[in-house]
Amino acid sequence: MASKLLQLQSKACQATKFVTQHGTTYYKQLLEQNKQYIQEPPTVETCNLLAKQLLYTRLASIPGRRDAFWKEVDYVKNLWKNRQDLKVEDAGIAALFGLECFAWFCAGEIVGRGFTFTGYYV
Structure with a gap:
């Protein structure tokens, strides 16, 4: 059991070294590849605004999703009525x-x- 603990500790140290050496490069590359999704200026206020926009956009989409749900229910009811043709x-x-x-x-x-x-x- 102690040897497995030492192996785990060794692997954790290796992972830490790898992240320390390559983490900043990966972070910068990730931001550069996805810069079209970054809202300027990147502040807490902008994040709060985006969170509110997401919430209210999702709330606004409920009626459309409800209508789509009821269309699916009507489709299933119609299939059940005509189950001989199924x-x-x-x-x-x-x-x-x-x-x-x-x-x-x-x-x-x-x-x-x-x-x-x-x-x-x-």
Whole structure:
């Protein structure tokens, strides 16, 4: 166990040296490549303004997203009314989507329990 700790400490030192030597260059290169996204002047006030703009822009987009949601619901209702005309491919896609949702739910439950499968802590 002590040897693994020493190995980890050694690797952490190597990573620190690498970041110390190349971090500034990487930072400058990253800013240069993405300078079109930088708002001038880069101050706290500008950041606060952008944060408010993002919040209210997202709030303003809710009605459009709500309308799109209800269009999807109407489409599903229409499919259900005309389920006799439903193709096997459409039913398969719907079944796979449902299975994927269930799998994500199960994975979330397992993660929420601390990666235990039974739910009991040993």
